[in-house]
Amino acid sequence: MAKRKSLADSPCPVARALEIIGERWALLIVRDAFDGVRRFGEFQESLDIARNILTDRLRLLVEAGVLDVVPASDGSAYQEYVLTPKGEALFPVIVTLRQWGEANLFARGEKHSQLIDRASGKPVSKLILRSAVGTTPAPAGTFVKKVATQKSR
């Protein structure tokens, strides 16, 4: 008993997403990857995570298709972990999470780290995110239920 219930088959996209990245380390690894971190040791030092756990989390993220393993860019015989397109698509998630954290989790005047968007040169905290409005035409029968109770403010 006490077998953990899998969310991987949930009809809710939020639940499925959490099955992959709803875990203490996963998103921090992804955040570091966005930050340019590629090597095992860099992740380990940056996150201060035990090596065995890091090994396991990297493996899970690779299996999930969020990271990819490539031969090291320098001569060394090792590997590097880079974001796949699927992993890069997590950028808006990181940004919104960061924005929420900055706005709600820091005392006035308290310092926080910052991330600059390479393309725009602006802090990611100030990015306006564009969703894929045109993508997924959503043909009839796509949804298993429709709930019209959302507030947006």
Added chain:
Amino acid sequence: MAKRKSLADSPCPVARALEIIGERWALLIVRDAFDGVRRFGEFQESLDIARNILTDRLRLLVEAGVLDVVPASDGSAYQEYVLTPKGEALFPVIVTLRQWGEANLFARGEKHSQLIDRASGKPVSKLILRSAVGTTPAPAGTFVKKVATQKSR
């Protein structure tokens, strides 16, 4: 040993945010709250979560200031759990997570649940998110480090 490292004091807003909602159930509870769920039993049924865990997670979210406890709206002597402004500010996080899940975690033709934004009448999956561009003027000395390595695509 093996004491879990707290992220609550991390200078990274993403890490702090994950300390609160980076857990298997927290965001699903928040998602349900956005969906209009307010009662203990509703959460329990919707999430199929053990009652003791639900109790604990609700308590944590209340402590974190994401949910608030109010007297039941019907006559019953119980309580209801409603989103605080801080909790409602998580809306963009849920939306981006959902968008990512829809785009990357479902096979073509596979159905997923849907959520309609009350204000706009559109699916949240197609919302264009506006960040608080004007807020937090970010005076000098706000950041502990600046990293300019971000890719945005």
Added chain:
DNA sequence: CCGTATCCATTCCGATACTG
């Protein structure tokens, strides 16, 4: 119907030692 309390299996995670 709303929770709390207990018990226990599973999972997580840190420390450490070890290999190449």
Added chain:
DNA sequence: CAGTATCGGAATGGATACGG
């Protein structure tokens, strides 16, 4: 440097029984 192997303690989560 980049992992793997093993260990033990802590946290998570599920089942269930109980009380308001």
